Amino acid sequence: MDVTAHTSPYRVPTFTYAGPPEGPAYEAWREEFCRRFCQLDAETATADRIECTVEISQAGPLSFGTAHGSSGSFVRTRPLLSDGHDDLVLLTAIKGDALAVQRGRSIELRPSEMCLTSLDHIGESRLSEGGRYTALRMPRRDLMALSRNIEDKLARPLQGSAALKHFISEYFALCAGTAPALDLTVQHVMARQMMELVALLAETGGDAPSRTSGNGFGTARLQLIQTQTLENLHDCGLTIASVARRACLSPRQVQRLFEQTGSTFSEFLLEQRLLLAHRRLSAAGTRRNKISTIAFDAGFSDLSYFNRSFRKRFGMTPSEWRDDQVFA
Known part of the structure; x- marks a missing residue:
């Protein structure tokens, strides 16, 4: 032994x-x-x-x-x-x-x-x-x-x-x-x-393939729209109409692309903005930043709406989440 x-x-x-x-x-x-x-x-x-x-x-x-x-x-x-x-x-x-x-x-x-x-x-x-x-x-x-x-x-x-x-x-x-x-x-x-x-x-990495997998062109367009959205999360004026114009599509066409994934453009946008704010509230480098500043930088123009959405998504308020983090 x-x-x-x-x-x-x-x-x-x-x-x-x-x-x-x-x-x-x-x-x-x-x-x-x-x-x-x-x-x-x-x-x-x-x-x-x-x-x-x-x-x-x-x-x-x-x-x-x-x-x-x-x-x-x-x-x-x-x-x-x-x-x-x-x-x-x-x-x-x-x-x-x-x-x-x-x-x-x-x-x-x-x-x-x-x-x-x-x-x-x-x-x-x-x-x-x-x-x-x-x-x-x-x-x-x-x-x-x-x-x-x-x-x-x-x-x-x-x-x-x-x-x-x-x-x-x-x-x-x-x-x-x-x-x-x-x-x-x-x-x-x-x-x-x-x-x-x-x-x-x-x-x-789920068990089921994406519902857009049979349409390569549609999948590529959706990925392009998602990428452009992620690059512009800070823009409080970002809407499905502005995204559609940039992609040379109608708002309805954009919505159909998102529907194929079981989501909507608004749901995708909100989720990504919340995740961005969540990351920044979790980071040691931004702990001195005001929560309102982080919310605005993530594209939220209404602080009350941000607080409600954050609590619904993560089960606690932004301030509670930040206070719960451990920093050196």
């Missing part, structure tokens, strides 16, 4: 265990990674002993875990749910296959494939022999603020684009390796960017 604790060149805590899932050495190893990630039971995967290394680092509110070895399974059991944690975890297979089990589903992940799980449900993640996978723990509330339908994507493979998933994996490695050497403010910026990428993947 062997238990070691060492650090990578970036001083990432690393814990290795080889032996049966019992005894003082096993309990010491389990306690170390549980304290840094979450309460889990560790078991064997395919053999009668665990052969596994776990690396854990943190960036602000996020925990970055990597598991690799020939045998290891991490289980969130019913008794452990009493700790009240409800964070979401992004699992990514890096080398070999990984297995995720939750909500009655078994998701086999091949290299680069991802899925989301939740800590408030019984679940398991398992190594294949010689495999490696990562686990990114994120606050549920913060992810739900960025993607309203994030819970619909739990315990399902995330489709998304291969390029975006690759970028998320690379950014995971960067954050996990460098965050321990950075101050708290930079860590929170990294965490925010990581959660925005995961939310984007969840929004674009």
Whole structure:
């Protein structure tokens, strides 16, 4: 039986265990990674002993875990749910296959494939022999603020684009390796960017294809309109009519394009303005700015309407959200 604790060149805590899932050495190893990630039971995967290394680092509110070895399974059991944690975890297979089990589903992940799980449900993640996978723990509330339908994507493979998933994996490695050497403010910026990428993947990586996928020209036009809208969120005079003129379309044609996505132009505009204001209220660099200034810069000319919309979308007022943030 062997238990070691060492650090990578970036001083990432690393814990290795080889032996049966019992005894003082096993309990010491389990306690170390549980304290840094979450309460889990560790078991064997395919053999009668665990052969596994776990690396854990943190960036602000996020925990970055990597598991690799020939045998290891991490289980969130019913008794452990009493700790009240409800964070979401992004699992990514890096080398070999990984297995995720939750909500009655078994998701086999091949290299680069991802899925989301939740800590408030019984679940398991398992190594294949010689495999490696990562686990990114994120606050549920913060992810739900960025993607309203994030819970619909739990315990399902995330489709998304291969390029975006690759970028998320690379950014995971960067954050996990460098965050321990950075101050708290930079860590929170990294965490925010990581959660925005995961939310984007969840929004674009659903099970059903886009309803505009059969019309390439219409999809391209819609993406152009959305891009132009995002570039002009600060413009309080931005309307469907002004957007239509810029695209050489009628307002009704623009509306039809948005209807194909199950939304409207007004809903898209409001959502993006709220997300912009939300990001700025979460940023350490704008904490001295007045809320009214942030609202106006995001395109809201009516502060009362902004406050009502923000509270409806995020469950708290702009001032409550800002006061709840942690800055260095």
